[in-house]
Amino acid sequence: MFQRFTLPVAVAAMCMTMTVPQALAENGYESYYKNLPVELPVVTAPVIPDYTVSITDFGGVSDGVTLNTEAFAKAMAHLSEKGGGRLVVPQGIWYTGPIHLESNVDLHLDRGALVLFSENLADYPVVASDWEGLSTHRATSPISARNKTNIAITGDGTFNGNGQCWRPVKKAKLTADQWNKLMRGGAANAKGDIWYPNERIREVSESPVLKRAVHKSTPDTLEYVHDFLRPVLVSLIGCKNVLLKDVTFENSPAWNVHPLLCENVILDNLNVRNPWYAQNGDGLDLESCTNALVINSRFDVGDDAICIKAGKDKDGRERGIPCSNVLIDGCTVYHGHGGFVIGSEMSGGCKDIVVKNCVFIGTDVGLRFKSTRGRGGVVENIYVDNVKMSDIPGDALIFDLYYGIKPGAPVPPVTEETPSFRNIYISDVTCRNAVRAAFFNGLPEMPMKNVVISDSRFRAANGFTLNHVDGLTLRNVTIDVPGEQITYGDGVKNVKID
16 A cells, blocks of 8 residues: 655646536545545646537538538637637537637537548648657647647547558558558558658658758748658647546547646546557657646557656756656556556656556556656656556566667766656556566666565566666565566665565
8 A cells, every 4th residue: 555645735726617527516536636645736627618519500510521620710719709618519520620729618529429630631730849858840730729728628529630641550560461451552661661651751751861850940841841740639738727538539640648738637538549550659648747637548559558758858858847746547558568657758857646546458568667868857756556467568567767778888977867766666566467577777877766566466477677776675575477586687786575
């Protein structure tokens, strides 16, 4: 069980007194914050004005053919002028280009509603944005909001990003029949092992010069590389009071849901899906956000499932905003590179994060902590409790601070570019079948410090492998393996086994 700690924190009050989506005002989310090991501010749902319109009021047509971009834009503009409200999307196939959310608006999908985003890449112009922790340019996201307050996406419908029109595909991840079908269109690389949706995407992907140009370049060059700039499906930047509830987000061009620099964020009962071979097909990437709650959601994706980030390298350190005060409770992950992940972009720091009551079924790795030299940043005060995982084809638990570093690289001095992982508490974890129970791969110049694992059981083909750890406590931990339970490598100090 968790031990309790108290930190001085403050809860921001809501400033509107109207209606809350799904009658959340009656119950709220306070119950999730009881008996936590660290005191976190209780999130509150956004308050939306009691005014409702339908997309059909603005010329929307649900035939799956008519482009509804203008109808969504008119509806959002109307609600903004009215001070907010709910935009209802009835059942049907709503084919559209990008949707830009406005403050005080709930975009609500009725059951049976499918919002299908256009496969015409030109519908998504290049904009200044962030990608993988860096300030850069991307194509406009299918769903986006920047610096908005009180926004919600709710209902039992589905958003489909038509991601196959953007994403490259690796041959090794497909059957022969699937690969042959892909090769009827698009373009392949010279080796014939990567497929691209069109020739321009292939050209840019294989050109280091063009790829560097996406960060700072002329409009003409950005237009030339446009199709390469895969957007995330849901991009929320600098927003406050956000609720995503009950909906399905699927088939994203890149990451699926990406709140960045947001405050007071709730993700409740979501279905987040991508093909398992989806390149960069993350589920949730919560980046440099403060006060977030992720509950009762299901993830089945092509890359990391539930991921905490905080910017990359110099950009992330200069931003200097950690991802903090995050509670993840009652989530299930099926396929994903990692069930719960921190990094590798964590240069602004990650702290005061609680993960509990989650199930990982067949994820490549269960709990995944990753970083590398050059990142900097501190990851601390992480609490994981009651996580069950089965059939893990990699490590149940991994700390890898050599992410992307070649073996034998020289050891640099400790600087602001040195990442630090410390004060991580893991309890009541059960893993049934993994290739390896745990892998600790710290940096010799900055070992992992004070990692405590308690009341846990790991059944795996291989045990714990330890490198560069200073302070590891195993308390009532069973390592059920056929061979050596713990393999000690270099730089291992202060290991305590009770």
